[in-house]
Amino acid sequence: MKTALITGITGQDGSYLTEQLLEKGYIVHGMIRRSSSFNTGRIDHLFKDPALHDERLFLHYGDLTDSSNLNRMLERVAPDEIYNLGAQSHVKVSFDVPEYTGEVDAMGTLRFLDAIKEAGLKDKTRFYQASTSELYGKVQEIPQTEKTPFYPRSPYAVAKLYGFWIIVNYREAYGIHASNGILFNHESPRRGETFVTRKITRAAGRIREGLEEVLVMGNIDSKRDWGYAPEYTDAMWRILQQDTPDDYVCATNETHTVREFIDLTFKQLDMELEFQGEGVDEIGVEKATGKVRLRIDPRYFRPTEVELLIGDYAKSKEKFGWEPKTRFAELVRIMTDADWKLARQEKLLSQH
Ligand code: NAP
Numbered sequence: 001m002k003t004a005l006i007t008g009i010t011g012q013d014g015s016y017l018t019e020q021l022l023e024k025g026y027i028v029h030g031m032i033r034r035s036s037s038f039n040t041g042r043i044d045h046l047f048k049d050p051a052l053h054d055e056r057l058f059l060h061y062g063d064l065t066d067s068s069n070l071n072r073m074l075e076r077v078a079p080d081e082i083y084n085l086g087a088q089s090h091v092k093v094s095f096d097v098p099e100y101t102g103e104v105d106a107m108g109t110l111r112f113l114d115a116i117k118e119a120g121l122k123d124k125t126r127f128y129q130a131s132t133s134e135l136y137g138k139v140q141e142i143p144q145t146e147k148t149p150f151y152p153r154s155p156y157a158v159a160k161l162y163g164f165w166i167i168v169n170y171r172e173a174y175g176i177h178a179s180n181g182i183l184f185n186h187e188s189p190r191r192g193e194t195f196v197t198r199k200i201t202r203a204a205g206r207i208r209e210g211l212e213e214v215l216v217m218g219n220i221d222s223k224r225d226w227g228y229a230p231e232y233t234d235a236m237w238r239i240l241q242q243d244t245p246d247d248y249v250c251a252t253n254e255t256h257t258v259r260e261f262i263d264l265t266f267k268q269l270d271m272e273l274e275f276q277g278e279g280v281d282e283i284g285v286e287k288a289t290g291k292v293r294l295r296i297d298p299r300y301f302r303p304t305e306v307e308l309l310i311g312d313y314a315k316s317k318e319k320f321g322w323e324p325k326t327r328f329a330e331l332v333r334i335m336t337d338a339d340w341k342l343a344r345q346e347k348l349l350s351q352h
């Protein structure tokens with residue numbers, strides 16, 4: 001039975017990965033942060049299962065900014081695999097908290113790698129680093145591959161750039177089995193509500209149920225390569241099963257604008273929109289009712305934007321047979337259905 005340690009276990013990816021590893025028979029240890037409100041919603045169904053809690057699933061308080069805690073955890077758990085998913089993961093927020101983002105996303109990765117080395121675990125423990133397509137930023141090549149030069153465009157991406165290279169360095173310098181998954185955007189009904197896809201499907205569901213009037217957005221011209229999160233957490237596991245550590249792109253090789261995502265979401269809820277005007281004056285009007293359902297607010301613009309991402313996953317396909325199954329329209333459908341259901345439940349609750 002293998003043992004895995006997951007940072008960021010309470011996040012979107014951490015929750016799917018935990019389910020998948022438990023399914024494979026792993027013992028899973030997860031790092032959680034102390035919070036004044038509940039932050040375990042995505043894994044409560046696992047944690048509340050008596051067959052798992054403190055049997056095969058263990059949670060430990062910790063933080064990627066706290067080395068002594070990382071050292072203790074490594075000593076206690078001595079995992080076969082570490083999945084470092086913990087991060088200040090919001091690009092826009094990273095412009096507001098750049099130093100903290102560097103502490104967690106860059107230095108946190110270094111702290112962990114160094115703790116493995118110092119604990120004498122370098123020949124036992126394999127390390128997965130949650131690297132990102134944000135590294136490509138102002139893209140130098142289309143589509144982006146493992147060989148495309150990086151050009152990060154936010155404090156988040158610059159911090160993750162450090163994380164990427166410190167993985168490569170510890171691999172080369174000390175022979176640690178450490179790999180980067182360069183994952184393009186991946187979404188699901190568990191996506192945080194301030195990321196664009198979930199913000200859209202959540203608001204659209206609520207508008208459909210009369211709980212909200214209008215969706216307020218930033219730049220809807222940027223393009224992303226969106227995939228389905230559980231397929232990407234499966235790729236993380238496959239990356240660590242390779243004999244030799246390496247860096248891999250996971251993506252769909254399809255790109256769509258934020259506007260397309262909005263358009264399709266509202267269509268799926270029978271609220272077709274007509275886009276009128278330009279720039280900050282652009283609005284989306286519901287054709288059937290003439291009501292304004294979309295507005296633009298520069299508050300959501302970023303000081304530097306990543307305009308276009310599209311990834312070539314050929315290496316992942318060749319090396320470990322990974323390819324995306326869920327495509328754009330299906331992803332929108334999955335998320336829209338889930339959030340419409342949630343909105344209907346909210347409406348029912350509000351009526352009682
Ligand atoms: P997420 O939902 O935002 O989850 C982030 C996780 O990190 C949460 O569990 C959070 O804990 C934890 N965390 C934040 N600060 C921490 C700290 N100081 N110490 C320890 N843990 C901390 O992110 P995600 O979408 O699952 O993404 C997982 C990882 O993949 C992240 O590193 C992200 O940057 C990277 N990534 C994501 C995508 C994507 O499209 N989703 C693409 C490429 C790379 P709380 O729950 O307590 O906040």
Ligand code: G4F
Nearest residue numbers: 089091132133134184185194195196197217218219222300
């Ligand atoms: O959903 P987003 O916030 O994701 P972003 O910036 O691409 O970052 C996500 O994916 C990365 C992988 O490429 C991860 F590394 C990272 O951790 C995170 O998971 O924004 C997507 C696009 C951007 O161009 C943004 O400007 O949507 C645009 N957008 C327009 N209006 C908005 C909004 N984004 C957000 N969050 N909120 C808006 O109102």
